[in-house]
Amino acid sequence: MTMGATQEPLTCQQLVELVTDYFEDALTPAERDRFDAHLAVCPGCEHYLEQMRITMRLVHDADGLEERPEVAALLEMFRDYKRL
Numbered sequence: 001m002t003m004g005a006t007q008e009p010l011t012c013q014q015l016v017e018l019v020t021d022y023f024e025d026a027l028t029p030a031e032r033d034r035f036d037a038h039l040a041v042c043p044g045c046e047h048y049l050e051q052m053r054i055t056m057r058l059v060h061d062a063d064g065l066e067e068r069p070e071v072a073a074l075l076e077m078f079r080d081y082k083r084l
């Protein structure tokens, strides 16, 4: 990405691609602005992000939860979503 990046809105696909960085707080301020701007106008992504947040918190709070088949399947589903 070039410096002085455009302020084109993110697409849903781009948002999904940035979601991991978002949770790791690894977005640049410009990316973060565009991420938040997209969420403000896209209920679908806002819902997706909320589901993701809940899942991440559950996995984070419970040791070994990630090893459980149903949780692993859920995480796999999120990864698949990213490739759609």
Ligand SMILES: [Zn+2]
Pocket: 011, 012, 015, 038, 042, 044, 045, 046
């Ligand atoms: Zn969206």
